[in-house]
Amino acid sequence: MKPTFYIQPGHVTVQRIKVNEATTFREIFPLIFRENDESAFIFWKEIPIRFHYTFECFANLDRLITVMNEMIDTEQGNEQFTFLTDALVGNWSLNWKNDELTIQAHWIGNKDYDEYANTLNEVGEIIVPIKTFCAEWKLLLVQVLNSLDAVGAAKLNEGISQKVAEIGKILQSTDAIGILYAKK
Amino acid sequence: MMDFELKPFQSIGELNFGSARSSVRATFAAYENERENGSLKISNMPSDLYPTLGWAVHYSKYDTFGAMEFDGRSKVVYNAKNLLELSWDELKSTLLSKDPKSRVSDGHIISHQLGISATKKPFNEEIERVCVFERDFFTANKGLPHPSSATSFRIQVGFIEDVELSKKEYETLEEAASELFLPTKEKGFLLWNTIPVSFDYREDFHVLLANMVTTIWSIYYSERGDALCTFHTKNLDFAWRIQWNPESFYIDSEWRKVNGGLEKILNSDPISRIYTTRRDFLAEWKLPMAQLYQAVKSKEITFVDLDAQDVYLQVESLLESIEQRGVFYDDHEEERIAEQRRRRNKGIKQVIIYGGILLVGLLSWYLLTLWRK
Numbered sequence: 001m002k003p004t005f006y007i008q009p010g011h012v013t014v015q016r017i018k019v020n021e022a023t024t025f026r027e028i029f030p031l032i033f034r035e036n037d038e039s040a041f042i043f044w045k046e047i048p049i050r051f052h053y054t055f056e057c058f059a060n061l062d063r064l065i066t067v068m069n070e071m072i073d074t075e076q077g078n079e080q081f082t083f084l085t086d087a088l089v090g091n092w093s094l095n096w097k098n099d100e101l102t103i104q105a106h107w108i109g110n111k112d113y114d115e116y117a118n119t120l121n122e123v124g125e126i127i128v129p130i131k132t133f134c135a136e137w138k139l140l141l142v143q144v145l146n147s148l149d150a151v152g153a154a155k156l157n158e159g160i161s162q163k164v165a166e167i168g169k170i171l172q173s174t175d176a177i178g179i180l181y182a183k184k
Numbered sequence: 185m186m187d188f189e190l191k192p193f194q195s196i197g198e199l200n201f202g203s204a205r206s207s208v209r210a211t212f213a214a215y216e217n218e219r220e221n222g223s224l225k226i227s228n229m230p231s232d233l234y235p236t237l238g239w240a241v242h243y244s245k246y247d248t249f250g251a252m253e254f255d256g257r258s259k260v261v262y263n264a265k266n267l268l269e270l271s272w273d274e275l276k277s278t279l280l281s282k283d284p285k286s287r288v289s290d291g292h293i294i295s296h297q298l299g300i301s302a303t304k305k306p307f308n309e310e311i312e313r314v315c316v317f318e319r320d321f322f323t324a325n326k327g328l329p330h331p332s333s334a335t336s337f338r339i340q341v342g343f344i345e346d347v348e349l350s351k352k353e354y355e356t357l358e359e360a361a362s363e364l365f366l367p368t369k370e371k372g373f374l375l376w377n378t379i380p381v382s383f384d385y386r387e388d389f390h391v392l393l394a395n396m397v398t399t400i401w402s403i404y405y406s407e408r409g410d411a412l413c414t415f416h417t418k419n420l421d422f423a424w425r426i427q428w429n430p431e432s433f434y435i436d437s438e439w440r441k442v443n444g445g446l447e448k449i450l451n452s453d454p455i456s457r458i459y460t461t462r463r464d465f466l467a468e469w470k471l472p473m474a475q476l477y478q479a480v481k482s483k484e485i486t487f488v489d490l491d492a493q494d495v496y497l498q499v500e501s502l503l504e505s506i507e508q509r510g511v512f513y514d515d516h517e518e519e520r521i522a523e524q525r526r527r528r529n530k531g532i533k534q535v536i537i538y539g540g541i542l543l544v545g546l547l548s549w550y551l552l553t554l555w556r557k
Contacts, residue, residue, distance in 0.1 A: 047444035048380040115449035
């Protein structure tokens with residue numbers, strides 16, 4: 001059976017620049033990654049969605065990491081999350097109970113991308129174990145941590161240190177990694 | 185009336201382009217009570233409007249200050265002139281003299297070289313609004329989150345895993361690919377106006393290259409041409425009509441089957457057509473060709489089938505000819521541009537020096553001639 005949700009990270013280069021102490025976690029991404037670099041791709045029921053290390057990380061990771069921590073810490077819960085990409089807006093409703101996560105999403109296309117949104121809306125919700133969901137984000141989050149280290153920003157300020165700690169928690173929540181990279 | 189001096193692409197008044205929204209709002213803290221939310225129709229980020237002052241402040245998709253609009257209640261000073269007090273003709277002259285490529289349409293002018301645009305009032309020659317913006321704000325990467333204003337074609341390759349092969353001689357490319365790329369799980373992507381069309385290395389990759397290589401050859405060696413390329417694999421079924429001449433390069437597409445069922449969006453208008461350049465299109469194919477070439481060469485593979493041999497030889501030749509790699513992989517693009525600038529500046533200096541020497545020589549000869557007379 002094909003997986004309903006998986007991620008292929010890109011191979012990115014880090015721009016080694018000095019980051020201002022007042023920079024927030026989300027603001028770091030357009031500074032340390034290049035626009036013209038590979039993207040990660042999220043496969044949503046086999047439909048690929050581009051997730052670039054500058055804009056999509058900037059727009060989504062901060063809140064997504066917080067929500068994933070909440071999923072790890074609580075037996076059940078629900079959250080709303082707006083997933084932004086260059087082409088799409090995804091209004092996600094996340095519900096989890098007993099390690100199973102359901103994401104109901106309503107997608108809206110930015111100008112000229114309506115059909116892209118329609119295709120995603122047609123395939124419906126995804127249901128995935130929380131550990132699997134976290135495992136799929138693992139490699140990308142490791143890339144983020146390594147990149148923060150490379151520019152000396154992992155402990156730049158309290159806000160970023162807090163986010164680094166939250167990422168660490170996600171990485172420790174499961175031994176598994178994404179399905180594309182798991183050894184058989 | 186508030187004064188704003190423009191330093192193109194650096195600052196407008198006290199605001200620096202690229203600064204965070206919080207910083208802009210802090211600068212305008214005295215007017216916080218008058219601020220309202222607004223938006224550019226095509227932007228993800230809400231704008232800050234100050235309707236009583238006639239200002240609109242627009243932010244990039246990274247929530248950094250990108251553009252600001254003014255009406256006649258402010259002074260926007262550029263080149264010692266208040267742009268809002270000029271007549272329409274005067275403003276056009278001012279911009280066109282600095283940037284002849286400024287685009288003028290009915291009652292509107294925009295200069296991407298200066299970061300200035302203006303709109304005239306209907307029925308008279310006065311300026312209604314001026315907008316100043318940072319470099320590339322009205323392009324896909326920075327200001328506008330959707331790239332439909334600038335079509336694009338990119339290829340992102342996957343990582344090819346190493347493999348032990350059972351033999352070195354293969355009948356066809358297909359047979360070789362099924363073994364060479366057996367452990368490779370990552371997909372490659374054709375990014376068609378940023379819509380990702382994934383391809384599998386075992387089943388699709390060799391077909392893409394085998395069907396493209398002759399056309400890539402034609403594009404490289406001919407200044408103009410017209411080619412129809414069709415691709416049919418287990419996962420993909422599509423066709424491209426590629427047309428190119430010295431002025432343009434574009435591809436019309438028809439998608440019948442792609443992974444993820446994205447045919448409808450790919451066939452929609454304006455997504456189905458790509459405009460690019462010959463150089464950029466060829467560059468995007470360099471790395472996929474290099475992957476095939478390296479995979480075959482490193483395992484010392486030979487082909488029985490003549491078509492397969494032909495593809496390999498064409499790939500080898502094209503790799504030697506096409507210098508540039510695709511946008512994601514061309515680390516040297518910035519160095520190349522800087523080197524071109526250095527050479528151009530050096531050339532200009534040389535012209536000035538040699539011109540000066542020639543002038544001195546001519547003058548000396550003239551004076552000598554006069555003296556002899």
